Structure formats: structure tokens, C-alpha cells
Amino acid sequence: MESTKIILDENEMPKKWYNIVADLPTPLEPPLNPATNEPISPDELAPLFPQALIEQEMSSERYIDIPDEIRDIYRLWRPSPVYRAHRLEKILGTPAKIYYKHEGVSPAGSHKPNTSIAQAYYNMKEGVERITTETGAGQWGSALSLACNYFDMECKVYMVRSSFEQKPYRKSLINLWGATVVPSPSPDTQFGRKIREEFPDTSGSLGIAISEAIEDAALNENTKYSLGSVLNHVMMHQTVIGLEAQLQLEKVNEYPDVVIGCCGGGSNLAGLSFPYIKDKIDGKHNAEIIAVEPSACPTLTKGKFEYDFGDTAEMTPLLKMYTLGHSFIPPAIHAGGLRYHGESPIISNLYADGFISAESYHQIEVFDAAVTFARSEGIVPAPESAHAIKSTIEYALKCKQTGEEKTILFGLSGHGHFDMASYDKYFNKELSNE
Numbered sequence: 001m002e003s004t005k006i007i008l009d010e011n012e013m014p015k016k017w018y019n020i021v022a023d024l025p026t027p028l029e030p031p032l033n034p035a036t037n038e039p040i041s042p043d044e045l046a047p048l049f050p051q052a053l054i055e056q057e058m059s060s061e062r063y064i065d066i067p068d069e070i071r072d073i074y075r076l077w078r079p080s081p082v083y084r085a086h087r088l089e090k091i092l093g094t095p096a097k098i099y100y101k102h103e104g105v106s107p108a109g110s111h112k113p114n115t116s117i118a119q120a121y122y123n124m125k126e127g128v129e130r131i132t133t134e135t136g137a138g139q140w141g142s143a144l145s146l147a148c149n150y151f152d153m154e155c156k157v158y159m160v161r162s163s164f165e166q167k168p169y170r171k172s173l174i175n176l177w178g179a180t181v182v183p184s185p186s187p188d189t190q191f192g193r194k195i196r197e198e199f200p201d202t203s204g205s206l207g208i209a210i211s212e213a214i215e216d217a218a219l220n221e222n223t224k225y226s227l228g229s230v231l232n233h234v235m236m237h238q239t240v241i242g243l244e245a246q247l248q249l250e251k252v253n254e255y256p257d258v259v260i261g262c263c264g265g266g267s268n269l270a271g272l273s274f275p276y277i278k279d280k281i282d283g284k285h286n287a288e289i290i291a292v293e294p295s296a297c298p299t300l301t302k303g304k305f306e307y308d309f310g311d312t313a314e315m316t317p318l319l320k321m322y323t324l325g326h327s328f329i330p331p332a333i334h335a336g337g338l339r340y341h342g343e344s345p346i347i348s349n350l351y352a353d354g355f356i357s358a359e360s361y362h363q364i365e366v367f368d369a370a371v372t373f374a375r376s377e378g379i380v381p382a383p384e385s386a387h388a389i390k391s392t393i394e395y396a397l398k399c400k401q402t403g404e405e406k407t408i409l410f411g412l413s414g415h416g417h418f419d420m421a422s423y424d425k426y427f428n429k430e431l432s433n434e
């Protein structure tokens, strides 16, 4: 009998993160200070981030040690399992072998604690007492509140209003772990008040929420800011996913022909794929890497590769990335975690260099795929993760036509237990594509 669940021992959990910046064929272009158009210096980031994270953000060291205190918390759910999707393969009638790495097993239900734990830890080490952040669908806010709770720190979350209203239980989870959460735009910041006056009916956006969280961190003592995706150090923290997956697939003598992940700011895709992209850069293997986005927010497939702000209020440094423009407000689709106008500069660099390709799908076909998965494998996927499932199903059906026995690995970035209202809308035919 071929394996269904491939697990690792605790002591096989990675001891180092992989920093792909060391291996990029085209060097990254630096973040710029918008006032001078000069590269940002570490000092300029110090009001927002602790030194250790600024160093990681700018580091080109290939491997960075994971501190024991972080590994001790990772151990609560890591190494996460890789599953062979035998039942999905059977329903599709495909000769392809489908594997998925399940990050929904973390306490917050997604891959995000891989970086929230690390970020809270480094802030705590430097004496920071309070962290502010934004959240789209609520996954990042809950992951950071979980992390701040482990280290006894305060946490304030600005949650995009459309999600605040659509996902009340994410809000409860954030409160349960002891953090404070408000809908963004909120009355608590200058920028929030301004947007509420100009656009009273706005559903909010990640760009607006980021501006609010940054303003709060900049104006308050002993408060720093934390971002759940996009930045280099976040991509690096997530590489525990791919480093584990490589070991797991080795145990069953497999190497994927294709690695698929949904892509908002890029962190779960980065985490799963960067160790495989290293093999591509080193000329050892040549897995295809696919980023999957919503058609409603098609950053890679329709955006431009240029310097842009990470937020709506133009408070962040300029990042060279694929972007739909920092004033773009995506429709309130249910995959809230994929509603971001920009993209990780590293993912953007790799996409521009052809190491990653991108696809986009509409919301309804993505939910069709989610239901197919839930009815074969049993696991309820997050709507974000269902984008990767949709692409996987398309790929597996192509293999059925050509008879190719390809090996597919996709990232199940999170479970969908907090997305039942979205599933209800799907079944009631109340979902639209925009």
C-alpha cells in the first residue's frame, strides 16, 4: 500500500531557514525612501521593526539559525504532514500523483504562525511591549495574536472591514488570544478617520489597514509593526514548509514535477517553493512552480513590475514588485487573504526571471474545486488555498488527457473552518465572480 500520510520526527524539523536572496540570479532591487529615491537604510526601518528582523530583511546569508525558543513553539504542530491525495486522484481519474503539504494543522489554522512566532520572539527579545498589524481575512491577525500571547505582549489588529463583517469568528479568535481588533478604516488613526470621511461605505483594503497599523506603531511608545507577508524575512521564515516537504517526498522517493501555491503577498508559495527553486537555480532539478491568484486581484498576471508603495497612505518604502497600484481596492471576494495590490519583491524577481509562472481563477470555479476536495479528501480548505486546489485539478486533468504520470505538490495553506459563511453563500448561489 502506498503511503497516505508522510510524517517526520520532531528532530527532523529544520534547524535553519533558507534565505533565497543568497542565490537569486538577478539581485533584488533595494527598497527606496520615497522622499529621496535612495535605498532605505537600516536606521530608517528601526522605528517599525526590531534590529534582528531588519538584519534578516537585508541579509544575503544563505541559511539562518532558527532559535530554540522558536523551534519549541513550532514543535506544537510541526513538522506538518504531507498527504497523498489518493481519493482526489481517483475522483479525477488522473494518472498524476497528487501530494499536499497541510499547514492548516497550526493552532491558528494556517501557515502564518511560522512567521508570527518568529516576529513576536525577536520583538520580545528587544524589549518591545506592543505590536500593531493589519489583517485581511483575519488569519494573520489571529496568527500574530497567538504569537504575542506566547510571549506576553500586547497586540492591536486593524482588520479589513469587509472581512470583519464576513468573518466574525476570526475576530473572536483574535480576542480569545488576548489581542484587540478593530474594523479598518477605524476611528483610531488619523488616516482611518480621513478615509471614513471620504468613503463612508468603503469595504476597506489591506493597503488602508497597513497604513493605520504603521501610523499607530510610529506614534506609540515601545510599539512596533509587523507584516504577515511580502517582506523578505517573512518569505524566509516560511521556508520551513518546503524544507520539510523535500524531506517528506524524499522518504517516498518522489520529486515533484510541479509545485503549486496560492499567492496573495506570496509567503506560503515562497515557503513551499523556494527550496525547490534553489534546485532549479543550482541546475539539479527543474520543477515547474505555479502561483495561483484570484481573477479579482490579479497582481502577477495583470500587474506591472515597478516601484510602488505597500500601503494606500504612501507611508511605506517603495518596493520593486508586481503591483496593481497602491490605490487599487479589490472587490470583496471571499479569499480575503489574497486581496493585496502588491507582491513579495522576491516572488516578483523570480516571476520576472521565469522561475515562477502564474494563473488566475474566478471565485466560483475556485469554490467548485474546494467542494471537490472536501468531498474527496475530507479536509475543508480555506478559500485562499482552494486556488491552489483549482490549479492542481486543472493540471491533473491535463495529465489525464496526455496520460502523463506527473507528480504534483501543492500547498494547503490553511483550513476553512472559519469560512463557513462563504461556503453557505456558494451553496445558496449568492457568490459572484467579482
Ligand SMILES: *Cc1c(COP(=O)(O)O)cnc(C)c1O
Binding pocket: 110, 111, 112, 139, 140, 228, 229, 230, 262, 263, 264, 265, 266, 267, 268, 269, 337, 338, 382, 384, 385, 413, 414, 415
Ligand atoms: C494569508 C493567507 C494566504 C495568502 O498569503 P500569502 O502570503 O500569499 O501566503 C493564503 N492562504 C491562507 C490560508 C492564508 O491565511
